[in-house]
Amino acid sequence: MNARPIERVVIAGGGIVAWSAAAALKRKLPRLAVTVLASEPPADALAERIPATLPSILGFHADLGLRDEDTIVRARSALRLGTEFVAWNHGLAPYVHAYAPHGRPLGTTSFHLHWVRLARDGAPPPFDAFSPAAALARAGRLAPPGAEPEGLEHGLVLDLPLHSAMMRAYALHLGATARETGLADVRLRADGFVGSLRLDDGSELGGDLFVDATGPAALLRSRLDPAFEDWSPWLPCDRVLLGESPAQPEPPLLDRAEALPAGWRWRSGGVERTAHGLAYASGALSDEAAARLLAEGGARAAGAPVALRQGRRPRPWLRNCVAIGDAAVAVEPLEWTGLHLAHSAIDRLVAMMPDRDCAAVELAEYNRQSEAEANRVRDFLALHYLASARPEPFWRDAAAARPPASLAHTLSLFRERGRLPFHEEETFSRDSWLAVLLGQGVIPRRVDPLALSVPREEAVRRIEDLGASLAAAGPGLATHGEYLTHLTRQVRR
Amino acid sequence: MSDEARVNVIIVGGGTAGWMTAAALARLLPRRCAVHLVESEAIGIVGVGEATLPHLRAFNERLGIDEAEFMAATRATFKLGIEFRNWGRVGDSYIHPFGTFGRGQGEVDFHHYWVRMRQEGHAVADLQAYSMGVALARLDRFQPPDGDPRSIASTYGYAYQFDATLFAPYLRRLAEGWGARRTEGRIVEVERDGASGDIRAVVLESGERIEGDLFVDCSGFVSLLLGRTLGEPFEDWSHWLPCDRAVAMPCRTETPLSPYTSAIAMDAGWRWRIPLQHRTGNGYVYASRFISDEEARAALVAAVEGEPLAEPRLLRFTAGRRRRSWVGNCIAVGLASGFLEPLESTSIYLVQAAITGLVELFPERRISAVERDEFNRLIDLEYGRIRDFLILHYHATSRDDSPFWDYVRTMAVPETLSEKIELFRRRGRVVKYREGVFLDASWIAVYVGQGILPRGFDPRAATPPSEAVLRGMAALGEEIAASARAMPGHAAHVAGYCPMAPAA
Numbered sequence: 003m004n005a006r007p008i009e010r011v012v013i014a015g016g017g018i019v020a021w022s023a024a025a026a027l028k029r030k031l032p033r034l035a036v037t038v039l040a041s042e043p044p045a046d047a048l049a050e051r052i053p054a055t056l057p058s059i060l061g062f063h064a065d066l067g068l069r070d071e072d073t074i075v076r077a078r079s080a081l082r083l084g085t086e087f088v089a090w091n092h093g094l095a096p097y098v099h100a101y102a103p104h105g106r107p108l109g110t111t112s113f114h115l116h117w118v119r120l121a122r123d124g125a126p127p128p129f130d131a132f133s134p135a136a137a138l139a140r141a142g143r144l145a146p147p148g149a150e151p152e153g154l155e156h157g158l159v160l161d162l163p164l165h166s167a168m169m170r171a172y173a174l175h176l177g178a179t180a181r182e183t184g185l186a187d188v189r190l191r192a193d194g195f196v197g198s199l200r201l202d203d204g205s206e207l208g209g210d211l212f213v214d215a216t217g218p219a220a221l222l223r224s225r226l227d228p229a230f231e232d233w234s235p236w237l238p239c240d241r242v243l244l245g246e247s248p249a250q251p252e253p254p255l256l257d258r259a260e261a262l263p264a265g266w267r268w269r270s271g272g273v274e275r276t277a278h279g280l281a282y283a284s285g286a287l288s289d290e291a292a293a294r295l296l297a298e299g300g301a302r303a304a305g306a307p308v309a310l311r312q313g314r315r316p317r318p319w320l321r322n323c324v325a326i327g328d329a330a331v332a333v334e335p336l337e338w339t340g341l342h343l344a345h346s347a348i349d350r351l352v353a354m355m356p357d358r359d360c361a362a363v364e365l366a367e368y369n370r371q372s373e374a375e376a377n378r379v380r381d382f383l384a385l386h387y388l389a390s391a392r393p394e395p396f397w398r399d400a401a402a403a404r405p406p407a408s409l410a411h412t413l414s415l416f417r418e419r420g421r422l423p424f425h426e427e428e429t430f431s432r433d434s435w436l437a438v439l440l441g442q443g444v445i446p447r448r449v450d451p452l453a454l455s456v457p458r459e460e461a462v463r464r465i466e467d468l469g470a471s472l473a474a475a476g477p478g479l480a481t482h483g484e485y486l487t488h489l490t491r492q493v494r495r
Numbered sequence: 496m497s498d499e500a501r502v503n504v505i506i507v508g509g510g511t512a513g514w515m516t517a518a519a520l521a522r523l524l525p526r527r528c529a530v531h532l533v534e535s536e537a538i539g540i541v542g543v544g545e546a547t548l549p550h551l552r553a554f555n556e557r558l559g560i561d562e563a564e565f566m567a568a569t570r571a572t573f574k575l576g577i578e579f580r581n582w583g584r585v586g587d588s589y590i591h592p593f594g595t596f597g598r599g600q601g602e603v604d605f606h607h608y609w610v611r612m613r614q615e616g617h618a619v620a621d622l623q624a625y626s627m628g629v630a631l632a633r634l635d636r637f638q639p640p641d642g643d644p645r646s647i648a649s650t651y652g653y654a655y656q657f658d659a660t661l662f663a664p665y666l667r668r669l670a671e672g673w674g675a676r677r678t679e680g681r682i683v684e685v686e687r688d689g690a691s692g693d694i695r696a697v698v699l700e701s702g703e704r705i706e707g708d709l710f711v712d713c714s715g716f717v718s719l720l721l722g723r724t725l726g727e728p729f730e731d732w733s734h735w736l737p738c739d740r741a742v743a744m745p746c747r748t749e750t751p752l753s754p755y756t757s758a759i760a761m762d763a764g765w766r767w768r769i770p771l772q773h774r775t776g777n778g779y780v781y782a783s784r785f786i787s788d789e790e791a792r793a794a795l796v797a798a799v800e801g802e803p804l805a806e807p808r809l810l811r812f813t814a815g816r817r818r819r820s821w822v823g824n825c826i827a828v829g830l831a832s833g834f835l836e837p838l839e840s841t842s843i844y845l846v847q848a849a850i851t852g853l854v855e856l857f858p859e860r861r862i863s864a865v866e867r868d869e870f871n872r873l874i875d876l877e878y879g880r881i882r883d884f885l886i887l888h889y890h891a892t893s894r895d896d897s898p899f900w901d902y903v904r905t906m907a908v909p910e911t912l913s914e915k916i917e918l919f920r921r922r923g924r925v926v927k928y929r930e931g932v933f934l935d936a937s938w939i940a941v942y943v944g945q946g947i948l949p950r951g952f953d954p955r956a957a958t959p960p961s962e963a964v965l966r967g968m969a970a971l972g973e974e975i976a977a978s979a980r981a982m983p984g985h986a987a988h989v990a991g992y993c994p995m996a997p998a999a
Contacts, residue, residue, distance in 0.1 A: 451527040
């Protein structure tokens with residue numbers, strides 16, 4: 003029986019993911035000795051390089067005791083309300099996926115069922131026209147704090163170097179220590195646990211638990227087993243090229259994700275710069291052509307293209323080594339899940355900290371939750387490809403792929419009648435799924451019977467009223483720039 | 496127009512399952528289906544499930560049922576939880592409350608702090624003392640919970656104990672008012688489509704033939720459509736849940752009206768005690784492998800506290816379920832789909848879960864496979880989780896005073912359960928579900944109540960100084976005790992709110 007508590011945690015990796023893990027561990031479990039083996043994150047660690055984040059980042063920060071004045075004002079973040087998807091379905095107008103409800107339920111039936119009813123035999127305004135958040139975002143306006151439309155959430159567009167520096171400073175302030183030297187070798191004990199890390203300066207770094215935040219190479223975790231689950235059948239992009247351009251005076255509240263003949267191109271507006279990028283399939287697009295497309299989008303490249311192998315480690319936590327961030331799950335930036343998945347893994351790690359023996363039954367529960375979460379993120383990203391409609395071979399192949407079983411079930415139930423099956427560990431809300439499904443033109447075959455119990459005229463009237471009241475919103479509210487200036491003044495005061 | 500033809504729904508069997516289904520469909524999908532229920536007065540209803548779970552309140556609310564009227568009509572009382580006596584050891588007693596321990600807020604559950612204080616050697620009260628629901632139950636008091644989440648009176652929930660033989664007639668009145676048809680008669684034949692195997696019609700003794708698009712099997716244990724006609728195999732769980740009979744006998748209530756159900760462990764099973772307004776329901780659920788019917792009957796008669804109001808009645812069953820609940824155009828609801836003993840009052844809950852699934856996934860006349868699959872997936876989840884939770888009650892014991900308890904204490908349990916137990920034993924961790932019938936607090940109540948105490952606790956609970964934790968716990972205990980004492984008695988609340996009509 004080995005019930006000794008974990009005392010020393012070593013985190014390998016020197017980016018946002020590693021420092022966030024260090025801060026969270028020191029904040030929640032202050033008795034731990036936390037050492038970060040800090041090195042520059044590798045170029046292919048996308049969770050470190052994509053500035054757009056999901057709304058969950060605010061909860062993560064609040065949990066750590068960080069305030070908006072640190073994470074937004076001092077670390078120069080911009081706000082984002084969602085993403086505008088352009089040309090994913092050739093025949094349809096761009097759609098917005100914002101983080102907020104669409105419409106209001108009619109009685110006990112969800113709004114979207116009624117929208118589907120109208121869409122089945124007419125042409126109602128697009129689904130996102132009923133999202134107050136999407137309307138605000140398109141108008142470039144923000145409601146003052148406390149007066150936002152119900153259920154609205156926003157994410158951040160980070161200034162990555164400042165954010166990383168802030169997390170590092172905060173973790174050090176909480177008592178984490180940094181070792182600034184490279185990793186030479188991983189030493190395993192006879193029982194297969196990680197014993198220590200040999201460092202470039204010749205010293206040894208021992209610990210009870212090793213957190214691998216070294217990016218896709220997973221320098222520690224991959225030493226225990228190389229297993230990897232490949233998602234390329236559903237997520238066909240295998241290369242990413244990043245770029246940037248000067249910041250706009252009023253950073254847009256929506257990121258733009260535009261489908262191109264062999265991949266897609268994005269743009270996220272930050273305070274200091276605008277981030278760009280291109281995800282593509284190397285078999286269908288050369289690096290030179292990719293660079294041209296990025297330039298046409300108004301950006302200059304930031305470094306060489308990076309290879310991307312999308313998928314996950316089936317057991318992110320094995321023995322006393324747990325992979326987080328890109329070391330555990332590697333996905334393209336679509337829907338901005340990289341840092342979210344890292345934060346979620348950190349929360350799970352804190353909540354499930356085992357004893358030094360890292361009992362298999364406890365790790366199994368951690369891995370079960372990680373798997374369920376990662377698979378549903380995979381499903382949500384794969385949905386964008388499967389529900390695409392474009393003529394190029396890249397897209398035709400993507401749309402024709404056989405979906406993973408869980409997504410196949412989601413799609414067939416939705417296509418039949420507009421219902422979404424319930425899943426545990428779901429990252430994206432029902433409204434997010436609806437935004438993409440309906441935005442990309444997946445219209446259910448029939449109308450849900452519960453929706454039909456509301457008389458048609460009443461449904462039409464309610465939907466029209468709602469549309470009119472939303473169209474009137476916008477002017478009079480603050481622009482993004484005004485909002486950030488206001489926040490800054492509050493902090494200075 | 497997208498509004499297609501109505502679906503003809505034939506419900507086979509009245510009783511609780513049948514009339515709950517008829518009422519829900521007639522009320523919630525009036526334009527989509529025509530509801531026709533066939534029942535025979537010659538066939539009795541089982542009427543188990545006199546005690547319910549809080550979920551039933553949502554069902555009633557959705558149908559627009561007035562609570563006080565419903566309670567008066569079914570002679571109902573309030574239920575704050577279930578008392579388990581003699582389960583972990585003879586002489587033990589704990590309550591599984593519908594609510595939390597502690598305030599149920601904060602990221603680390605209260606019981607982790609409780610475990611830590613005990614391990615540090617501090618004299619802390621039993622975990623039960625930190626549940627508002629338990630405190631109220633022990634004092635026989637009741638008041639509806641407070642809606643303000645800051646109030647300690649918001650930390651409990653409630654369900655009902657009622658006369659199941661009155662619930663079906665009550666729902667029948669409502670369902671018929673909402674347009675459901677009823678035909679009296681015994682079914683002698685079920686006609687199937689030669690090509691698809693679907694059910695086409697049922698034929699009554701009178702010769703009447705009733706056709707339908709969708710058949711809901713509420714025929715009880717017989718499982719006339721799903722089991723007998725379609726031959727869906729039965730998955731037998733009796734090696735984990737060996738009780739296969741029950742003998743039931745109501746009696747006059749001679750104690751204060753308790754706002755909880757009791758489940759008292761016996762030599763070869765357990766005995767229920769459910770106080771209603773007009774009587775107390777009693778029954779002994781036992782394993783016939785370990786005790787004869789005569790012995791069980793004698794043990795029940797000896798244990799019943801008040802004057803008996805009827806002769807003991809015997810029921811037979813097998814724990815388990817039909818592999819799928821929805822096959823072809825037939826959906827089984829209630830006992831026709833499976834049986835789990837009423838230890839945690841799940842019978843009516845399972846009926847409700849099936850009805851909710853059917854309403855949400857209501858098909859067209861031509862049924863699509865994906866709806867069936869989704870329905871069966873949801874029901875699988877429900878059965879699996881309840882099954883493990885029930886097995887836990889038998890397995891988590893140190894009783895070795897009878898062959899029955901020796902068997903259940905030492906039997907192999909499903910891996911899904913042994914892992915859950917091991918996680919709790921190690922660090923007080925409860926496998927979390929976002930949705931499901933029994934959430935964290937239920938599992939914690941039974942684990943701790945039956946002697947599975949964690950060896951470790953969430954390391955985050957180690958952070959605050961001991962003195963602060965102890966002060967907080969003492970204050971909480973006092974607040975709970977004082978709030979409970981300030982609430983009205985259960986009997987007084989029932990008498991003022993929902994008294995039954997005087998017996999005619």
